[in-house]
Structure formats: structure tokens, C-alpha cells
Amino acid sequence: MKKAVYYDVDNFKYEDIGELTIGSKEVLLKMESCGLCGTDIHKAISKSVPTPIVLGHEVAGTIVEVGAEVSDYQVGDRVYLAHHVPCFSCKHCRRGHYSLCPQFTATNIDPGGFSEYIRVPELHVKHTMGLIPDDISFEEGAMVEPIACCLHGFDLIHYYQGDNVLIMGAGQIGILQTQIAKHLFADQVIVSDINPYRLDKALELGADHVIKADKENVKERVNEITNGRGVDIVIISSGIGFLLEQAMECVSRGGTILVFAPFKKEPITIPAHRFFEDEVSIVGSYSSTPYDYKPALELLKKGVIQVDKMVTHRFPLSELKEAIQLAHDTEKEVLKVMIEPKGN
Template identity: 70%
Template sequence: MQKSVYYDKNHFEMQPIGNLDINSDEVLIKMKVCGLCGTDIHKAVDKTVEPPITLGHEIAGEVIAAGDDVMDFNVGDRVFVAHHVPCFTCTYCKRGHYSLCPQFKMTNVDPGGFSEYIRVPALHVKHTMGKLPDELSDEAGAMVEPLACCLHGFEQISINPGDQVLILGAGQIGCLQIQLANHFLAEQVIVSDVNPYRLEKAKEVGATHVIRADEEAVQEQVNRLTDGHGADIVIISAGISFLLEQAMHCVARGGTVLVFAPFTKNDIPIPAYRFFEDEISIVGAYSSTPYNYTPALELLKKGVIDVDKMVTHRFPLSKLNEAITLAHDTTKEVLKVLIVPDGSR
């Protein structure tokens, strides 16, 4: 039993997992698929976590042991599981801000998603783990958590049928958001990026129009495509600081900007007059909540989200660093990367 341990940029080591004995209210699963998230890439490349650590949280697996007090899961069940659990009782939780709960980031699966076997603590068994139906693949199961994150973001923006939607960034999250925007009956879903391959993938999953951001003026194209109205909803899905300023120039009067990616700069110039004169809003969304997993699962079951069109690469656990290097290179033809025990490109 091995896990991939992060020590530094370009430095991962395969190591024995060690003792994963479970308590009576816990579950042990065998990892079948773990998606490579943009935050995993950010942590590994920018060294924002304290090593040694096992990353990974978009998990699908099979139950191989269940404690005597676990009633809802049995050995052999195919499951998904997410990594953080709120307390449900603090000030933030009572206001519906579950991902801001002090307990949220303190909880995690053991040792992490990029491991052959994973101990699922009792809180996770109760609140963030669910069974995968027969009609969904393990790869689809690994998409429950990132899709739930997108649903949490959409809760903040109140998209209406007929809205003009602009998504800045055609990566894995942007392509999930394209499909959700169409599901919620947007009139147009406009997507910008600098990677032509990702823009093609964006069209495959339902983008109405795409903009090559390094060759075209995004604001001019948005104005042209919306007859000067602008985008009612602008979603920032790439962690590039200047996109906030760009979003502020593209959003329509009365519109909303959703910040769905971390920025590397704190000082970003924006046209602040628009808050008062145009009644625009800027909101943020971090991670997901336990209440987003069931809707995410149903959307996958009903085929609203096309996982097959998104997955471009599969790597074995031992090649995690190679997977991250590829996924981080914005010039490559890559979208969604999955880590599987016996994976291959």
C-alpha cells in the first residue's frame, strides 16, 4: 500500500501508507480514481502547503472495510468522498457559509486522495461520502466534488434563463461551468482563454462563442456578441489577477462577477464607480458544501455533465509529478487529468 507524498516543487515520493486501522464508525476505501484539481496544482507548483503531505481530494473508490457502527455503507460499495466537513453549528454555518467554518479545513481524509488506500473518518462517512450508482463510472464519481464546488458558486450568482454568461478560463472548472450555465438556460455562454485546444474543448461541451484572449480584445468581443449589453454573469475561472479588472469592464449593468479562482496579487485596479452607478456585484465562492453533493450526483446521472469529453489524460499514482507538470503547462493539449492506480496516458 503506497501513497504519493509531496515534498517540494517537482519532488514527489512514493512511500508506504503505514497503519490505516479504522475505528468502528470509519471506512477504508481503495482509491479507484482521484482527479487532479487546480488547487492541487497550485499547492504543488507554488508551494503553498507544508510538506510532507499527500494531496488529492476528488476521490472515487471502493469500500474494502467498514466499522461495526457504519450502517449506510458495506464492503464492495462504490463511493465518492470529499475532504472537508463543516461543524454545522458555528456562526458561519448558521449563515450558510459552510466553507468558512473553522472546522472545515481542519478535517480531511487520511492520508489524502493520492493514495492507494484511504481512511475515511466518521464525519466524512456521515456528511461527504455517497454511493455511486451502477450507471456512473468511477471517473464520473471523481467529478462529484469539483462539480459540487461549481454548484456552490452558482448558488452565489442567481443565474436567470436568458442571461448572457461570460466565463474567463476554459480549464476543467470552466468547462463544468459551461455545462451548468447551459443547464440553467443561459442564452449565450461566451468563453475566453489563451489556449486554442481548451477553447475547442469549451465548444465541445457547449460554449456558444469562444474568444482567443491573447489575440482578440475580450471586452470588444463581448460587447459585439451581446449587442453592447455586456455579460449578466461573469465567472472568473482562472487564477489570473488582471481578469478581475477585465470582468469589471465586461459585466452588464446590474450584473454579477463570480470570483472562482485564487489571485496571486492583492492590489488589483478596478473601475469602482460601477458599484454605485451600475449596481454590479462581486461575489466569491470557495470549495463546496455537503448540500452540493446530491445535486452534483444527480446532474451526472442525468447526463447534464459530459465527463468523457473532459477527460484527456490518465496517469498512475507514481507519475503524479509528471501529471502536474503537464496540467500546469497552458500550451499543452490537456484538460482534465485523472490519477488512477494503473493509469496511462
């Protein structure tokens, strides 16, 4: 049994897991597919987490052992999994901000998603694990968590049927948001990015218009598409500070900006008068909640999210470093990378 352990930038070691002993309310999972998330890439490239650590949290797998007190699952079940669990009772949870709960980031799967086998603690078994239907693949099951993150963001904004949406960033999250927005409410979905391959993917998966942000003026193109009105909703899905300034230029009166990507802790100048004069709102969204997993699974069951068109590369667990290097290269034709225990 192996795991891919992150020690430093470009330094991963393929190591033995050692013995994983489960408690009476836990399960042991064989990882079948684990998605490579943008946060995994950021952590590995910038070394923003304590090391050594096993990254990975977009997990789908097969249960190989169940604790004596586990009654809802059995050996052989195919399940999806998420990595954080709120307490459901603190101030933040009572206000519906589950991802801000102090317990949320204190919980995790053991040792992490990029491991052949994973111990699933009691709270995760109870709140963040669910059965994958027979007609849903493991790769699709591994997408439940990132789809849930997107749904959490949409839950925090006010949208109306026929709204126009600008999504800044055509990475894996931006492409998910494109498909969800088009399904839920959007009249026109506009996607901006600098990568032509990803912009083509955006068009393939539901975008009505794309803007190559390094060659075109985003504000001018948005005004052209919307007849000068601007967009009702802007979703920032790339952690680049000036995109907030750009979003303020593109959002219409009464519109909303959803900040879905982490910015560096540095000042950003925006026209504050618009909050009062135009009733513009800015909302932030972090991670997912346990209430978003089943709706995410439903989107997969209905074929709203086309995972097969999003996955561009698959790597064995032993080549996690190479997978991250590829995914981080903005000039490569890569969108969603999946990690498998042994690879095909």
C-alpha cells in the same frame, strides 16, 4: 499499499502507506480514481502547503472495510468522497457559509486522495461520502466534488433564465461551469482563454462563442456578441488579477461577477463607481458544501456533465509528478487528468 507523497517542487516519493486502522464509525476505501485539481497543481508548483503531504481530494473508490458502527455502507460499495466537513452550527454555518467554518479545513481524509487506500473519518462518512450508482463510472464519481464546487458558486449569485454568461478561463472548472450554466439558465455562454485546444473543448461542451484573449479584445468581442449590452454574469475561473478589471468592463448594468479563482494578495484597480451607478455585484466562492454533492451526482446521472469528453489523460499513482507537470503546461493539449492506483 502505496501513496504519492509531495516533499517539494518536482519531488514526489512513492512510499508505503503503513497500517491504516479504522475506528468503529469509519471506513477504509480503495481509491479507484482521483482527479487532479487545479489547487493540487498550484500547491505542488508553488509549494504553498506544509510538507510532506499527500495531496488529492477528488476521490472515488470501493469500500474494503467498515467499522462496527457503520450501518449505511458495506464492503464493496462504490462511493464518492470529499475532503472537508463543516460543523453545521457555528456563525458561518448558520449563515450558509459552510466553507468558511473554522472546522472546514481542519477536517480531511487520511492520508489524502493520491493514495491506494484511504481512511475515511466519521464526519466524512456521515456528511461527504455517497454511493455511486452502477451506471456511473469511478471517473465520473471522482468529479462529484469539483462539480459541487461549481454548484456552490452558482448558489451564491442571482441568475435568470436567458442570461448571458462570460466564463474567463477554459480549464477544467471553466468547462464544468460552461456545461452547468448552459443547462441551468444561460442563453449564450462565452468562454475566454489563451489556449486554443481548451477553447475548442469549450465549444464542444456547450459554449456558444469563444474568445482567444491574447489575440482578440475581450471587451469588444463581448459587446459585439451581446449587441453592446455586455453580459449579465461573469465567472472568473483563472487566478489572474487583471481578469477582474476585464470583467468590470464586460459585465452589464445590474450584472454579477463571480470570483471563483484565488488571486494573489496584491492591489487590483477597478471602477468603483459602477457599484452605485450600475448596481454591479462581485461575489466570491470557495470550495463546496455537503448540500451540493447530491445535486452534482444528479447532473452526472442526467448526462449534463460529459466527463468522457473532459478527461484527456490518465496516469498511475506512481507518475503523479509527471501528471502535474503535464497539467501545468499551458501549451499542451490537456484538460482533465485522472490518477489511478496502477494505471491502464
